[in-house]
Amino acid sequence: MEKQFTAATEERHWREEWERLDIGRANPDSQRPAFSMALPPPNVTGRLHLGHATNGALQDALARFHRMRGAEVCWVPGTDHAAIATQNVIERQLAAEGTSKETIGRAAFDARVESWYAEVGGEILEQLRRLGTTCDWSRARFTLDDAYVQVIRLVFRDLFDQGLIYRGPRIVNWCPRCGSAISDEEIDFQEHHDTFFYVRYRAAGPSAGGDRDGITIATARPETIPADVAVAVNPDDPRYRDLVGTTLLEPLTGREIPVIADPLVRIEVGTGALKITPGHAPDDYEIGQRHGLEVLTAIGLDGRLRTPGLAALDTLTVAEARPRAASLLRAAGAMVREEPLVHMVGHCDRCGTVIEPLVTPQWWCRMAELAEPAAEAVRSGRVRFHPPRFAAEYLGWLEGLRDWCVSRQLWLGHRIPVSTCARGHVFAWVDEPVQCPRCDSAELRHDPDVLDTWFSSALWPFAILGWPEPTPELSRFYPTHVLSTARGILRLWVARMVMTSLRFTGEVPFHDVLIHATVLAPDGQVMSKSKGNGVDPLAMVERHGADAVRAWAAQIAMGIQDTRFDERRIESLARFANKLWNMTRLLWDRLPRDSDDRILLPPDPPRSELELADRWILARTAEVVERVTASFQRFDLTDAIDTLYEFSWHELADWYWELAKDRLEPAGTAGAVAGRVLLATLAALHPIMPFVTDACASRFAGQPASLDLGAWPEPPDSWRDPEAVEAMVACLDVTRALRSALQESLGGRTSRTRRGPVAVVRVRRGPDCLWTDPGRTYVARMAGVVFDDAAEPPPDRPGSSAGQVLVVGPTELEWRPVGEVGAGPDLASIARELARVEVHHANLAANLAGPFAARAPAVVVQREQAKLEEAERRIAVLRDTLSSGRDGVPPGQGDPGRDR
């Protein structure tokens, strides 16, 4: 075996091996219980980012875990055409080439899109493979596939026929650059620093308010004044009550408009009077509808003014028209004052252009009927969120949901499957018809709009399993079990999947929704292409290995907090992979191997042949596997990887491997135990770090072709051994205390190769394992000491010896350097420690004397009592050392230079 784990080589090998073994293939005919997931299809807009990688690693860990637990796992991958996002990408490319989609035309644009999908779509799935994910690649779907398109049309037609989809003019979020409607969820609000204009609307006649002569309104958008149809005030506002019902003169063109009262108007904002422009503001539209006001339009779909009656503004852009309108108002004497205004302005999520609310005809999906069942599914617990707080956000959104604008005016996407005939019959279809089903007219006009990309995504979990056909996959793997995704698309996608699934399959689409953490750039900013602060996951894989990236993802994925990217964490996990490799290598070096160079494990030793360390590590393995199993089951991969890391490195390697080293004879128990314990650990790690674990496990004879195909470790009950754990922990504590004391007193003079044992130790009191052989040998070996009182324990009395005394829990022992007259203890540091222990002791004593002793649970009191006793003993030996030190060796000889 190589001295280091070579991630790149091993990964290539194991990826091929897993493909060959067809690990990810889901067999709907198997008898195993099912576990299924739908991979959130990445947008085919570019390379994979860290969020995809994190989510992929998280899902693959679950897939592998359940496969090893005996489930038939079906994890379906795929990609999303992402109409608006992809169109924007292509448009930016065209712009960079100095052209545009209008210049090259539809056909060339379509060809361009097609080759983009072919190239990038495959690349994205390939990148997921590089992470070692075991999706069922044979089931990969693309939302533009023919079969998928059929499902979309079917759903659309049903919703249309049931009256849940309708077309009508309404105010929408219009992106003038995209030339399309945008849904409420795709608006990016940004803070703008604008001007708040206070504008006087004069009374139209003497009846209107007498001496006050009209109303002053406040607006940020004077350019929309030509489309004003009213001024609204709150019905409870005493300032304006008498003016309701009168008319005012709109100050730019002098039209007469009424003063109306509506509760939506907030008294405290601006002047409490609101100009009503139903054509260009969502609230105004609502108020206008309520009062039966007409909709005037001053801004066209291209974002330019359409004010034929006001030539000064006509055809200007909004940005140009605003100051122009303001100066017209000033010239007319209507501008009362101007002040700075900080407010939020909507931008197109995809291209950043300022959204214009405009009234246009669009297709709408009625939400009321779909939302309530979706809410109920979560309230009843059929769909659970992890972390659970996201249920509240989900439910909150479903309340008072406005109808969903499902049409877009894009070149790219699924055409709305609706045609209108020459006689005006409108009908939805699945296969495009040649004549009208109502009147047989052959003059059909296919609706030019395309569907919101989220309409197709909303069908993902059942569409990919063959719905509406009653496929074996659908009956076997649907509803899916887990959906893992990012927080940002909870409404956009997750909620809509629940809605459509309940409507069309009568089932929830999934039971557990995992919302994983968002990875921020190291500076705490959101990673984004425009900021250029993104981290390429594939570069991380190349630098540190896929296992390290996956283990990092497991660590951060289900943490509550969003996390700043920190490459050092990935590095440390890459070292962990190397550690596992070298732990395997030790066994490979020392144990016999078969003709294929695989480790031949000695037979399972009878219990009677196990010594303390063996019993301890078997017991700890059982405990760790049990804990990790539970962690996986509650999606706590942070705990799973942390527990396994800690155990593998700091129990298995640091202690057991060191102790077992000398006992690794071909037929010895240590090799047998080490092999079994390592294999169990590798198996438990496999869902998270599949490459290195397979690479290591495959060095053993008799292993499955991949750990993924083997069973999840189930340590037998006979491995449990609380007594061994307790005894071994005592040995480890003593060893650590001795190492610490030795190194503190002797500095660097502890090189074991040169010196052998460096101290002589006599145990005064302590657990049996320190008096008897296995435990005593462990301490001697690991701490580099010899015991000199094996035969007869010394009298149990403190002080009166040449050595220093150590108190470790219930244990008390004394030691002195080998062959040296003790240099004498460092009296100053001992005095400091004494002071510390005395304070600790006083605290413990006070606590135990108070109500604590009566109220706290007995175990806790007992523990504190034991601490008190330990503190008492330490105080005794420290005082003793101090006084004998003063009598004997002069203070200061203990190298005061090391004092700090």
Place this chain on the structure above:
RNA sequence: GGGCGAAUAGCUCAGUGGCAGAGCGCCUCGCUUACACCGAGGAUGCCGCAGGUUCGAGUCCUGCUUCGCCCACCA
């Protein structure tokens, strides 16, 4: 304006009412035949602030501060 989350070592983060932890970095020591991508030891904390509950609070409650995210009809 409303809601949610976060605040723990120099940095990035775990932490489940009972002795404050990890990784990285830092200091000392060791090139020990699995691993120097290693090993041994060490230093480093007002657990954001102020109250409260409790025998006991980093952990539960209330208020506050700062940061972040989401929502919202601040026109």
